[in-house]
Amino acid sequence: MDPHDRYTQNNFWQSSQAANAALTGCYAVLRYSGVYGGAATPLWEETASPNAYNYSNSDGWNSIAEGLQSSTTGGIISSRWANCYEGIGRCNYFLANVDRVISIDEATRTRMKGEAYFLRALFYFLLENYWGDVPLILDPPDPSTQSNLPRTSRQQIIEQILKDLDSATLVLPLKYGSSDLGRATKGAAMALKARVLLFEASPLFNTNNDKNKWKLAADAAKAVIDISSSAGYGLYPDYRSLFLPENENNKEVIFDVQFIYPQEGNSFDLICGQYNSNAPLLDLVLSYEMKNGLPITDPSSGYRPDSPYLNRDPRLYATIVYPGEVWVSGSNKVTVTSSWFPITGYAMQKLSVYNSATKPPVKASDIKDGQSYINYIVIRYADVLLMYAEAQNEFIGPDPSVYDAVNQIRARVGMPNVAPGLTQDSMRQVIRHERRIEFAGEGLYYNDIRRWKIAELVMNSPIYTWKHTLIETRRFNPNRDYWWPIPQTQLDLNHNLVQNPGY
Template sequence: MKKIYVLLTCAGFLAAGCNKSLLDTTPHDRYTEETFWQTPEAANAGLVGCYSVLRNAGVYGGKTSNNATALWEETLTPNAYNQTDALSFNTIARGTQMSSTGGIVTGRYSDCYSGIGRCNTFLAKVDEVTALDDATRRKMKGEAYFLRGLYYFMLQNYYGAVPLILDPPDKTAQAKLPRTPREEVVAQVLVDLDSAANILPVKFTGADLGRATKGAAMALKARVLLYEASPLLNPANDVAKWKAAADAAKAVMNLAGSGYGIYKDYRALFLQENENNLEVIFDVQYVFPKQGSSFDLICSQYNTNAPLLDLAKTYYTTKGLPITDPASGYDPANPYKDRDPRLNATFTYPGDTYKGAVINATRFAITGYGMKKFSLYDKEAPPKDKSDLKDGQSDINFIVLRFADILMMYAEAQNEVSGPDATIFAALNRIRDRVGMPHFNEAVDKNALREEIRHERRVEFAGEGLYYSDIRRWKTAETVMNATIQNYAGKNLETRTFDKNRDYWWPIPLGERDVNPNLEQNTGY
């Protein structure tokens, strides 16, 4: 009987084997590459995945309670200090980074490629979603092109030449790729941004706010071209490159239907209740508690994003003159009185009122200053429902591109093309008008105006993470970063160094070269 039972059992299995459906090994508890790209919802999820990398620590960061990459970028400059060396930002500021340095050096490289891989996969697979209408598919491709361009722009801006990969991730085919010349990477970035601009709508509304638009692609193109025209990458001062940058910025200024302009209140521009206003061209979206940022926490602390005395001294008086000018009206005994309003709108200082209390020298003990841009905190005591945010998170968006930057890009590039002209001063004075500062002196030559524009960029965008790229592209980092940084009272904190033969580029991370020896290292590492 036992033998018969075994035979019958075997026969049953053989009969079942004739059922082809039982040979289907596709899992039903998770998606695979073959089953995912089937519905419009899946396509949208794939695109959201391309966006989500923007919040990673290596890109703009901020989605965890101890991570504020976008704000810490400022600490790589004379503007601010990262005393704890979070994500190795202070290691870079001191000029002691190596290929084995972790934190941002490793994270930026890997996270940007993570975003690129997702964009490449999306672009390769979205056509398989037959239920997606052509107009929607086209628009979504435009967003992916923009994001891929942004990730590659960031990579080449910090590391120089990097492998250019336009296909979905494939370890076999891509593991040993060498670095592509930086100029070829930039050329592809411009192709992607032009493709995006030709596809995307001028603006999104409703639930689609925050997605890349035609204006975002055009604005990022202007930034790319401005960097390419600057001294670091344009040592021969090819005026044609400056003209291309000026024309690209002007195209954004003239973009029909965009509605771009200067928001009325400089401090309020960075508050949550005014997000997606007319000045914002592209930002990284945060929504608490689903995907909040740590910006409020970082700004309330005193040691990871602390403004420095050099930044405070940079702001002019309300007469439009530097504090070193005897005619400025600067009072050393009352140093924050009658200064450019952007100082108080950007950071706190001893004697200022912050979160309902007067600031003393120990409130922000490292430098005496505390950053408040991209924080909801200001003079008023926080409401009880926001005084102790869960896990230190908030949901203020981080602005990547705004219209004031376009005006500044145009002014800088056009000055290099033609020298001072009426269009330059018109653009610059729109920015000054918002904060009630005097207009620019028009009786200046090209060289003097260049220095004024660079000063204005530093003040207007302080705390926004742009100054590090500015001092590198201007090739002034070797001067301003070889200095001793000081707190509000002039006490020395540390001495920084910058090797002009090495530090304009970050090292290719050691771990990347361990798995791919074809990646040549940057000079000096």
């Protein structure tokens, strides 16, 4: 006889509310203590790239930036593996049992399965991206059969990811009502497929330089662009406001992780401001073009070393807090000094409530851990445009559609169009620059430099403060560091796992 004071396998799957709770549990792995929140925040992922510095080695990110990671580093290396498999286990459990609930109409049940397929694909994408071959598990958690599984080839994992995303695309809706914001949509599944295929076409994964892989990626991104009108996608008109809480769930958001305080918050404001543990680096600041579209190294750009932040790409002002910036709140004005953010002299403004246009800096005592609530955008429409531009350029060269996609991104912030007549390689550099600037602070650049296989070129270098003072010299071993080590805790539990080379 089943107990009446707790749920069991036999008495749980009896209502639509229970099924929805189980699916919510799959999404929950994305949040505070999971993949995109808390210690695993994507804001710190930026610090493993030339964009930012994690002075406190929060979650082990600075160990990765210095090339010092190992199987015992812990932090993100152990938590991401565990979080992803936790999410996969929940998705598998849901998919294996949701048919037992007889009170759900078939359309709803089918849609919910689509959401679980999408989430399982996302978790597996993260796993194969950082570790390569990983165990493929499609059944509900069962230690007796799953605790000693060997690693499955990464290609098989990719095939399953694409299968799950195609299944999700067939059944998910284009839009939800306001009560279901944050659920995976058809566009989210299609956009994630485009990202997966873009990675597969990139040099790190596409070792044979198969041009057709670029075509597949371009076609997948173009498919999202083609449904943008009916799905309501587009570029949000104001770049800075795109990342403020009052504008969440806007038309640029294709899939995000929903946070709400006090039920489920994050610590983005602490990380960006008070902790300053994703402190922007001088190299990122110098990479922003002048407002006229010329790099600061061009003698005719108008760049002035004595006024280094004057007339720059507006995305600089929307992303980074810099010394000398004036913050305004009503009749009050305050000038930012480097002592506010002593780590590098800069702070990340994006993905925080720090906003020079509307309020002064938040006092250290005002926001506590877990009290921030801005959603983290996993995929936005600007990314789709640049994914298309990159893939199409690699497949066929800089045709008009490539220019159009890149110029849409630049026009949003008032930057001039890309110069016509570029070669494929010149356009490649333009697109890579645009990705770095457009997504600065969002945690994408680390994986970009990995998949482009340029990490050893941009990471084996010193990093500096705003005053050009040396912080440290980073190291990246191309024979090892493109992949993460399998956590020692997992090797101890499963003796059939084989460690990645060099660890």
